[in-house]
Amino acid sequence: MKEQFEARMLRIYxxxxxKWQGQPLQEAILGKCRELGLAGATVFRGIEGYGSxxxxxxxxxxxxxRDAPMMITVVDTEAQIEKLLPHLDGIVGExxxxxxKVEVIRYTRSETKAKxx
Amino acid sequence: xxxxxxALKVSITVSEGATYHGAAAYSSILDFLFYRGVSGATVLxxxxxFGADHHLHTASVVEVSDKLPxxxxxxxxxxKVEQLLGKLQELAGSGLIEVQExxxxxxxxxxxxxxxxxxxxxxEGKARMMRIYVGESDRWQDxxxxxxxxxxxxxxxxxxxxxxxxxxxxxxxxxxxxxxxLHLSRDASxxxxxxxxxxxxxxxxxxxxxxxxxxxVVLSEVDIIKYSWRAPEVDVE
Numbered sequence: 001m002k003e004q005f006e007a008r009m010l011r012i013y014x015x016x017x018x019k020w021q022g023q024p025l026q027e028a029i030l031g032k033c034r035e036l037g038l039a040g041a042t043v044f045r046g047i048e049g050y051g052s053x054x055x056x057x058x059x060x061x062x063x064x065x066r067d068a069p070m071m072i073t074v075v076d077t078e079a080q081i082e083k084l085l086p087h088l089d090g091i092v093g094e095x096x097x098x099x100x101k102v103e104v105i106r107y108t109r110s111e112t113k114a115k116x117x
Numbered sequence: 118x119x120x121x122x123x124a125l126k127v128s129i130t131v132s133e134g135a136t137y138h139g140a141a142a143y144s145s146i147l148d149f150l151f152y153r154g155v156s157g158a159t160v161l162x163x164x165x166x167f168g169a170d171h172h173l174h175t176a177s178v179v180e181v182s183d184k185l186p187x188x189x190x191x192x193x194x195x196x197k198v199e200q201l202l203g204k205l206q207e208l209a210g211s212g213l214i215e216v217q218e219x220x221x222x223x224x225x226x227x228x229x230x231x232x233x234x235x236x237x238x239x240x241e242g243k244a245r246m247m248r249i250y251v252g253e254s255d256r257w258q259d260x261x262x263x264x265x266x267x268x269x270x271x272x273x274x275x276x277x278x279x280x281x282x283x284x285x286x287x288x289x290x291x292x293x294x295x296x297x298x299l300h301l302s303r304d305a306s307x308x309x310x311x312x313x314x315x316x317x318x319x320x321x322x323x324x325x326x327x328x329x330x331x332x333x334v335v336l337s338e339v340d341i342i343k344y345s346w347r348a349p350e351v352d353v354e
Binding site for chain 2: 002007009026027030033034039040041042043044045072073075100101102103104105106107108109
């Protein structure tokens with residue numbers, strides 16, 4: 001099944017070592033997205049970068065405790081994204097959140113699958 | 118130098134064993150063309166044939182034949198061909214020479230020359246970014262879907278694509294994708310990101326329709342600030 005609609009794409013940038021209430025930040029954000037019923041989220045790990053604190057974050061082979069730049073992308077309707085934003089204020093201590101207007105085509109395997117939004 | 122438009126194609130057929138002043142006739146012809154500045158020539162070897170003497174020659178294992186047909190072909194301007202024909206008739210001996218009119222669609226280019234920018238590499242200003250989200254284990258015709266998509270984009274002249282592997286997340290089925298060490302068969306999410314003009318990406322969408330059974334396509338407007346490219350080295354000689 002194919003649906004086409006206008007949506008918002010949210011990108012959250014933070015560090016891999018960042019935590020929220022003792023929990024890795026990406027898990028906290030993913031948990032919140034699922035709790036609010038957002039359609040989906042994907043976590044990417046960058047291999048190098050720097051942020052507001054100008055620390056160069058870099059992946060090193062010999063270093064296990066890495067602090068790579070992380071990005072989570074969430075795509076959903078404007079209403080759903082608006083619902084998530086206030087919660088992110090509390091969770092993301094240091095980081096960047098960017099929202100852009102996008103056009104979406106969604107392919108789903110079964111017709112019976114309910115729209116998640 | 119050969120240019121686009123009308124030209125002549127010359128084919129010379131000789132026997133493999135034919136000689137000219139002690140050397141193989143075809144190699145004498147090739148040398149002659151080379152040193153007379155012909156822009157290119159090809160020697161083809163036939164696997165069987167017969168000539169004016171009506172003897173059938175075939176490439177058989179038991180019988181090593183030196184009478185197999187050899188064909189030398191080249192394309193040049195009419196003016197140039199006329200200069201060469203006299204000597205060629207002498208070199209070809211008992212062989213056949215034919216000349217036919219042809220049309221050069223694309224003249225050959227020296228491999229060191231810089232190619233002009235192909236159409237699909239000229240994108241400026243307003244463009245679109247297309248992101249496609251699929252699962253790493255999704256397949257299309259026995260190959261990973263994301264690899265098939267990259268090949269399809271290449272075939273459709275999409276200016277470029279980058280594949281990203283997500284390390285966690287969830288999608289339509291609420292499956293949690295998570296990276297685990299020592300876990301080889303993972304089903305991470307894959308994101309392909311491509312930037313090109315709106316028409317090109319819209320034109321590619323029917324292909325995505327056919328290939329992606331489950332996934333998400335996200336289109337957004339972007340401004341292209343810089344898109345530089347390096348001319349590829351062509352090894353045609």
